[in-house]
Amino acid sequence: MSHGMDMCGFSGIDRFDEAPPGRHPTDVLPGCKSVIVVGLRLLDGAVQSNFRAYEDGRQDLKGLYATYGYTTVPNFHLTYACYAVAQAIERQTGHTAAPLSTGPMTNGTQISIRHSAVAAGLGEFGWLGIVITPRFGPRNRFGVILTTAEIEPDPLYQGPKLCDPQKCRICTDVCPVNAIPSCESGETRSCKLGTYGKVHYTRCQIASDGLLKKFGVEDDYIENVDDPSPEDIRAANAKKPISERGLQHHESWHCGLCLSYCPVGGWKERFLDRELSGGASSLKV
Ligand code: B12
Ligand code: SF4
Ligand code: SF4
Numbered sequence: 001m002s003h004g005m006d007m008c009g010f011s012g013i014d015r016f017d018e019a020p021p022g023r024h025p026t027d028v029l030p031g032c033k034s035v036i037v038v039g040l041r042l043l044d045g046a047v048q049s050n051f052r053a054y055e056d057g058r059q060d061l062k063g064l065y066a067t068y069g070y071t072t073v074p075n076f077h078l079t080y081a082c083y084a085v086a087q088a089i090e091r092q093t094g095h096t097a098a099p100l101s102t103g104p105m106t107n108g109t110q111i112s113i114r115h116s117a118v119a120a121g122l123g124e125f126g127w128l129g130i131v132i133t134p135r136f137g138p139r140n141r142f143g144v145i146l147t148t149a150e151i152e153p154d155p156l157y158q159g160p161k162l163c164d165p166q167k168c169r170i171c172t173d174v175c176p177v178n179a180i181p182s183c184e185s186g187e188t189r190s191c192k193l194g195t196y197g198k199v200h201y202t203r204c205q206i207a208s209d210g211l212l213k214k215f216g217v218e219d220d221y222i223e224n225v226d227d228p229s230p231e232d233i234r235a236a237n238a239k240k241p242i243s244e245r246g247l248q249h250h251e252s253w254h255c256g257l258c259l260s261y262c263p264v265g266g267w268k269e270r271f272l273d274r275e276l277s278g279g280a281s282s283l284k285v
Helices: 044-055 062-070 074-093 113-121 170-174 201-208 231-239 257-261 267-272
Strands: 007-012 035-039 098-099 138-147 188-191 194-197
Touching: 007 113, 035 044, 035 074, 035 113, 044 062, 044 257, 044 267, 074 098, 074 138, 170 257, 188 257, 201 231
Parallel strands: none
Antiparallel strands: 007 035, 035 138, 098 138, 188 194
16 A cells, blocks of 8 residues: 555455466466455546547547556556565565566556456456446556465455446446447356456457547548457557557557446546536537
8 A cells, every 4th residue: 555556455366266277376376375456546537538538529638548547657556566565575575476467558468357356355346347346436457466475365345236237337338339238138257256247348449449530540440340350459450550559559548438437436426526527428429
């Protein structure tokens, strides 16, 4: 927490039984006994730039979300906090500690951070497929440290249920590429840690990576918008001029609308009551 984090939780590796091959904590750090997860809230001031972009037509302001709400600063902030925790563990206990990548800009993926955050008791899966916490809804990002030290685990999140997709379907409705199924469709992913909507990730990339003009880029870079393959996404990203790629290998900050409009975590007080958003009905995309 002294490194600017808002949350921290601990899990034993028994909660990762269902991880796919290669993605279990012990596949990354042999002898791993504990998974530590740190979490960072997103700035309301950064999230609201998505409302400026998609309610007020100010696509030019999206750099604010890209820089302070997504991969640039939050991911590096998490990366440095994970590094500090790992150094402290190795210096003070002699155990091994491996801080993991927090996202694409910090070089790849080792294990599922979403599952780790739920396993460490920080929140539950929201229907939108990412982790929602009582204080910030889905507006948080997480970092993971694996260690051979045995640490007492936190209980799984036991507070009131945060997401009821049968009553709320905001994430499904605001998604501009229909990547989040409706609750009635029965399209889910499920494991012992929870159930959530089966998000169509390559469709999400059409919006997140900004592959169509309506997401504020210069051209329509993709034709197959219904069921793009990972290869279609790669080819579309490769067509973009270097001026549209930002600091990352390719952009992926153009959307985030599901995260921005989810009502959990005081959305009304933070955004509607302060007139930072007119609500999902004001969306123009
Ligand atoms: C690549 C990526 C994307 C890609 C592809 C998504 C995907 N495949 O998950 C795209 C660009 C689409 C994307 C979009 C977004 N992302 Co993203 N993304 C990632 C990243 C870097 C890797 C995901 C991945 O490949 N994981 C590896 C595979 C193995 O894990 P998985 O997909 O989660 O797991 C599946 C299986 O392998 C298996 N599984 C894997 N491990 C385990 C373990 C157990 C115990 C079990 C039971 C099962 C299991 O179950 C899953 C379902 O099949 C993660 C960071 C990370 N390392 O997890 C962030 C991450 C998931 N993204 C994040 C965010 C915020 C977003 C966006 C909101 C960004 C935006 N546009 O503004 C959107 C949300 C879209 C949505 N509604 O889900 C955050 C979520 C934070 C949170 N609150 O939970 C993460 C965790 C980054 C972070 N450091 O915080 N993302
Ligand atoms: S980030 Fe955008 S495109 Fe991706 S699932 Fe969320 S709302 Fe849909
Ligand atoms: S927008 Fe509604 S349905 Fe979607 S995750 Fe948030 S609370 Fe659940």
